[in-house]
Amino acid sequence: MTHDHDHDHDRTVKPMVDEITDFEVLEIALRELCIEKGIFTAEEHRRFTEFAEQIGPTPAARLVARAWLDPDFKALAIAEPLAASKEVGVDWLEPTGFGTPSDFTAFQILADTPTVHHVIVCALCSCYPRPILGNSPEWYRTPNYRRRLVRHPRQVLSEFGLYLPESIEVRVQDSNQKNRFMVMPMRPEGADDWTEDQLTEIITRDCLIGVALPRVGVTTNIVVDTRLAMHPSGE
């Protein structure tokens, strides 16, 4: 089956009028009742929304670029990842004083070597280092990726265009409790004299998950096809 058309044609729900969906109704009803009962305030909701809208993968890329350039910083990143995160502007205790609750505050950085390649997954849900890497991509949350990566990692990596020789150990990190993990890939060849800013450009989110390797000239993720939202958030 080919997908040459826009994304709407295979939707089960294609309303004649632009109707509010069941999920939208439920979300609004719950939010209103929470505010009326003082469970949380509109101001607290707004503050967390603003916090959530400014997270993304840039600090993680900068952290890796700096580690490539500075062996002392690399040692810090591995030994004290929360301290290293602060150096690139991410305080894992924000915005509540005990972190973003779903992400906890136990962070580990997995450094690749010439003989070990790391890749992360959460087979139980979608555990992901959100404060430093932003929200996980949709495919990372699919039962498909979660089912298969823990059992057939080389096949799944090949679907992202990553073919690793037998001489490299594939090390799958199933992140299923309170630790959050991110991959520190190795610096590619051909980027010897680059600045931190230049290096940051080629350290994509996919590289930090471990489904891609940084390459000179590649600054985008592997999966780029994007399903549009019916009623998108204002981001």
Added chain:
Amino acid sequence: MSTAAERADQLDLVARLKSAYPELPDAPPPDLLDHDRFTAYMKPVHDVGGEPDAPIKYEDKDYEYWEHMTYVMCEVLAWRGIWLSEERRRMGNVDVGRAVYLGFPYYGRWLLSVARVLVEKHHIGLTELAERMAEVQQRYAGGLAEKALTAEPRFAGDGSQVKRNSHIVHAVGKGDPQVYAGKAAEPKFGVGDAVTVRERPMLFYTRTPEYVRGATGEIAVVAYESPAPEDETWDRPDAKPEWFYVVSFAMADLWHGYTGAATDTLRTEIPERWLQPAR
């Protein structure tokens, strides 16, 4: 108002939604349900690691407004002490049952878990939730037609009497799991120890994946202290923290017929109660 024919159509649609073994009748007599099938029914549905599946096209997706708002609401409820993340993870990823787990969008389950926690903990009544949903529906009758999706609370409530957990007091300035540091006994295992994951009866909830149970691996990291998720997920204040370990397994040991390199490994986090010294 629906017609009798429309109601019959919806019943037909529901009847086609299956999440049971097709070889057994509905509500089978006990002699037809063997141990393996009992275990399969009791397996927490979020535990999908290793289930057979074929390649699909991986796509990104833009956020619906309600998805973004749902994520924020879940986090704010944890921030304000209504639930622990571990309670949310059970309610949204497991308690929903297999049909909804596989049938709903990702954030649809998060949203259901909000309704579930607020009703179960007596913060809101299911009757008033249903009435408010009907009211919101009515507000948008005839379609969105350029109207923005907005919450319109009638007033801001006084939250001083709302029951909140003590986690939000203790964890501030420390984080989680750091708030539990120093509260477990000495770790039973050290880096390099060979350990076997216990196999034991299982009901309702765990975060120790089925695919490692019975397998032998090696302690890679002595990670942190925390209550076991099976207790933390019901917010038991008396649950004693224990050590969690990152355990390394050889893929060839985990998976029958593994075809990758012999050196390939998998690491995952397991609480101490699930581990025993390898024999």
